[in-house]
Amino acid sequence: MIKVGIVGGTGYTGVELLRLLAAHPQVQLTAITSRKEDGMPVADMFPSLRGHVSLAFSSPDKAKLNECDVVFFATPHGVAMAQAPELLKAGVKVIDLAADFRLKDVAAFEKWYGMPHSCPQILEEAVYGLPEINREAIKKARVIGLPGCYPTTMQLGFAPLLAQGKPLISETTLIADCKSGVSGAGRKAEIPTLLAEASDNFKAYGVKGHRHLPETMQGLEAISGRKVSLTFVPHLVPMIRGIHSTLYARILPEALSTDFQALYEKYYQGSKFVDVMPAGSHPETRSVRASNMLRIAVHRPAGEDLLVILVVEDNLVKGAAGQGVQCMNIMFGLDETTGLMHVPVLP
Numbered sequence: 001m002i003k004v005g006i007v008g009g010t011g012y013t014g015v016e017l018l019r020l021l022a023a024h025p026q027v028q029l030t031a032i033t034s035r036k037e038d039g040m041p042v043a044d045m046f047p048s049l050r051g052h053v054s055l056a057f058s059s060p061d062k063a064k065l066n067e068c069d070v071v072f073f074a075t076p077h078g079v080a081m082a083q084a085p086e087l088l089k090a091g092v093k094v095i096d097l098a099a100d101f102r103l104k105d106v107a108a109f110e111k112w113y114g115m116p117h118s119c120p121q122i123l124e125e126a127v128y129g130l131p132e133i134n135r136e137a138i139k140k141a142r143v144i145g146l147p148g149c150y151p152t153t154m155q156l157g158f159a160p161l162l163a164q165g166k167p168l169i170s171e172t173t174l175i176a177d178c179k180s181g182v183s184g185a186g187r188k189a190e191i192p193t194l195l196a197e198a199s200d201n202f203k204a205y206g207v208k209g210h211r212h213l214p215e216t217m218q219g220l221e222a223i224s225g226r227k228v229s230l231t232f233v234p235h236l237v238p239m240i241r242g243i244h245s246t247l248y249a250r251i252l253p254e255a256l257s258t259d260f261q262a263l264y265e266k267y268y269q270g271s272k273f274v275d276v277m278p279a280g281s282h283p284e285t286r287s288v289r290a291s292n293m294l295r296i297a298v299h300r301p302a303g304e305d306l307l308v309i310l311v312v313e314d315n316l317v318k319g320a321a322g323q324g325v326q327c328m329n330i331m332f333g334l335d336e337t338t339g340l341m342h343v344p345v346l347p
């Protein structure tokens with residue numbers, strides 16, 4: 001059994017990790033932290049876990065994280081990098097759901113996250129946890145920086161177009177128009193996610209610059225090996241879970257005869273958690289709710305030179321906790337799908 005610790009068990013991604021890992025056949029939940037709820041049984045805070053999780057929260061200083069095989073950090077940015085050196089020294093693998101190990105350029109990290117990076121050597125060895133792109137490197141990793149929720153949809157949505165030897169699309173005019181439910185902002189109390197602010201409302205934010213832009217550009221350039229430029233506009237929609245990203249790419253004249261549907265189907269042939277839907281589909285966020293599946297539909301309106309790629313995921317699962325469990329499975333030599341084959345919840 002894999003002994004698992006979770007730092008930050010009271011947040012939305014933390015409790016999602018608990019839900020997934022409580023049912024994982026190869027996992028023994030060993031330590032779950034909360035600074036505020038030290039001693040409280042997990043099931044008292046989350047009755048949905050009664051009968052599934054018998055542990056209590058403990059404060060991070062008391063939790064026996066060094067005795068785990070792997071520790072997930074479902075915490076704000078900056079927490080994992082402070083504790084990773086000691087855990088790695090004790091032979092514990094680290095999977096960070098925050099951004100401490102995503103951006104390879106330390107200066108870029110410091111600019112976008114407004115804090116110094118305390119362990120650049122660990123950042124250098126960390127592997128970006130996007131299995132469909134980085135599966136081989138994840139197998140050998142000690143430290144994983146999991147992608148942000150929006151970057152997962154943008155990278156998996158554009159990847160088949162960019163992974164070809166020669167450009168098929170204009171790679172410097174990519175556009176991503178993305179919408180997220182409010183759980184993307186976390187469980188902490190904040191005015192923009194109050195019911196009276198977020199419901200019956202719809203707005204863009206972060207147009208001037210969002211921290212997921214440099215992360216996505218880094219990923220897309222690694223896939224293509226060429227310079228990529230992207231306009232990314234996130235929006236907050238009045239729903240709880242889910243991201244819907246609409247991606248736009250202009251087809252180059254020499255690639256107009258490409259069968260893009262076939263290209264996507266081939267690229268994701270072996271990927272159990274990416275579903276390329278039949279041509280003409282309109283994926284819905286509720287078709288992936290509470291599951292690790294990401295669905296893609298490829299459109300070419302009126303057969304012209306514009307590609308429109310629709311991508312949906314559950315931000316808390318494929319966008320965070322589920323992707324983390326997928327990486328853990330790969331790191332520990334398990335089948336990638338172990339404990340993750342949930343049927344999405346309707347309605």
Ligand SMILES: NC(=O)C1=CN([C@@H]2O[C@H](COP(=O)(O)OP(=O)(O)OC[C@H]3O[C@@H](n4cnc5c(N)ncnc54)[C@H](OP(=O)(O)O)[C@@H]3O)[C@@H](O)[C@H]2O)C=CC1
Pocket residue numbers: 007008009010011012013014033034035036037060073074075076077079097098099147148149183184185186187188315316319320
């Ligand atoms: N929500 C989403 O859709 C996604 C979130 N992420 C990232 O995952 C991380 C967690 O997000 P989310 O679950 O939404 O956040 P929440 O705000 O819901 O939860 C944060 C958790 O971290 C704990 N925590 C806060 N500060 C510290 C600290 N200094 N040391 C130890 N524990 C701390 C909190 O518990 P307590 O205060 O009791 O200790 C709480 O359990 C964030 O970095 C987020 O950016 C990534 C992808 C998607």
Ligand SMILES: CC(=O)N[C@@H](CCC(=O)OP(=O)(O)O)C(=O)O
Pocket residue numbers: 097098099147148149150180181182183184185211234236
């Ligand atoms: C709706 C909403 O507020 N979403 C968050 C992104 C959540 C996420 O994945 O972000 P991290 O990079 O922090 O891990 C935002 O735009 O800041």
